[in-house]
Amino acid sequence: MGLEDKYDLEKLRNRTMELVLKKIEKLMEERDDFCKCENCILDLVAYTLNHVKPFYMTSLLGPLDGGKKEKRIELEIDLAIKGGLKRIKEHPHHEDNKNISKYD
Numbered sequence: 001m002g003l004e005d006k007y008d009l010e011k012l013r014n015r016t017m018e019l020v021l022k023k024i025e026k027l028m029e030e031r032d033d034f035c036k037c038e039n040c041i042l043d044l045v046a047y048t049l050n051h052v053k054p055f056y057m058t059s060l061l062g063p064l065d066g067g068k069k070e071k072r073i074e075l076e077i078d079l080a081i082k083g084g085l086k087r088i089k090e091h092p093h094h095e096d097n098k099n100i101s102k103y104d
């Protein structure tokens with residue numbers, strides 16, 4: 001029997017992932033200068049997650065240090081998103097460029 005059968009691993013939360021998704025969602029509402037097709041957005045999410053340390057916690061506990069670590073992670077995420085945006089603008093991964101001509 002594996003760990004995932006014995007214990008409820010759904011209780012593990014990747015806090016970094018949650019923050020990244022929240023921030024990118026907000027960015028998509030606020031800005032119109034980058035492509036929002038599925039390929040580019042998934043690319044941006046993957047790039048950002050690859051450049052920020054994962055931060056797992058259990059859903060039962062809040063941050064143990066009063067959110068100090070989360071603040072630090074948020075700064076890392078902001079930087080990573082900036083790098084990711086630059087990358088998808090320079091090398092978009094979508095096939096069809098028609099839809100983004102308005103962002104040029």
Ligand SMILES: [Zn+2]
Pocket residue numbers: 035036037038039040041092093094100
């Ligand atoms: Zn795109």
